[in-house]
Amino acid sequence: MALEHYISDLLYRYNCVVVPGFGAFLTQKTSAKINPDTNTFYAPTKLLAFNGQLTSNDGLLASYISEADKISFETALTYIEEHVKNWNRILGNEGSLVIKKIGVLNKNNEGSLLFQPASEINYLTSSFGLSNFSSLPITREILKEEVEELEESIPLVISTERRENKGFRPYLKYAAVLFLAFSTGLTAYKVFEKQRTNEQVARANAREYVDKQIQEATFFDLSPLELPTVTVDATSTKLPSEKDGEMHHIIAGAFRIKANADRKIKELKAKGYNSTYYGTNAYGLHVVTYESFSNATEALNALKEIKRAQSKDAWLLSKK
Structure with missing residues (x-):
């Protein structure tokens, strides 16, 4: 060869x-x-x-x-x-x-x-x-130019209209006007209905896209804060925020699927955090924490550092 x-x-x-x-x-x-x-x-x-x-x-x-x-x-x-x-x-x-x-x-x-x-x-x-x-080049003819040429070659003569009383039916003129108005309104209605249908389809597609894309969400308690009356004991050495039995949890996120929450815990532990599974919230999502503290001051300092180094979406949950 x-x-x-x-x-x-x-x-x-x-x-x-x-x-x-x-x-x-x-x-x-x-x-x-x-x-x-x-x-x-x-x-x-x-x-x-x-x-x-x-x-x-x-x-x-x-x-x-x-x-x-x-x-x-x-x-x-x-x-x-x-x-x-x-x-x-x-x-x-x-x-x-x-x-x-x-x-x-x-x-x-x-x-x-x-x-x-x-x-x-x-x-x-x-x-x-x-x-x-x-391929042969495409030649495009402009209809407007042809019409202008015809108008120049064929003069238009406008004559006065002759009306004959015999057999004249004026109601046909009004019927034509009513028919034109009805057809115009029907066309406008169809256009409006088509536009509204397109908007509904677009919204449905947007909701479906958002549902598919969201795999992880962090939820905050947006209910109005109730400021309780705090009584300070002058003889006590504890701060008002250091209540007996109260724990402060730094929340990393809430997940729809439990496997995603477990994977997040494993990821945070690999970074050195004492991450734990907190449970499910009111939305049925699985909550994961960075750390948990019994001291409020330590929790706030840790939250500040996590927001700076890891995620700005981290937040603090205090519960007994």
Whole structure:
């Protein structure tokens, strides 16, 4: 099998295929384009180029030949060397080398190789089945211009209306007016109903989207605060906030699914917090805490630090 066949197979999958001792064939992806002069549409493709300075063996071509023909790697290298010698001999004698499915190499007066890639093959696999095509330009006729031309060529003569008393039915005029008003109102009603239906559908879609997106929620008690009357005992050393048996919990969040709450607890414990499962709230959500304190001052200091370092949504729940 000819060497260019193996090179062509590899160009579909790789951007660079090196032929040891000869040069490298390179590909670069380009997007679709249109030629405005010929109205030709070109599909996305890989531009093919040749670099005669990349001659070092990277093993890709020899490995592919060895695997495809079930021969040794050394035999594949020998096969490549023979083809390269033949290519160089053709270039030296004829000055031009045609490589099927790849392109044409020509040697100029200075001894440099000029490469003209083949256009019949698209090595971009994502463009398989897409071919170039030409289309006639679209000509658009403007109706307004035609009407203006007709108005200029055909003069309009307005004559006075003649009314004959015989057989004249004035009620038809009023019936036409009423019918026009009714049809206008019906059209406006249909437009209004369609707009209202679209708004309802949009709201339903928005609610469904929000329900799907919300996986975690933190709820706050928004009921008005009742300020109890505090009596301070001058002989006591406790602060009013340090009530016997009262615990202060820093809330991390409330979850609809218990597994999410357990995962949050595991995550916070990994960060060094003594996170616990508090239970379910009035909304049926599973509540998770960062820490719990019996001292209100310590709880407030910890809450301040958590808000700064972890989450601004953390809040304090004090309960006996």
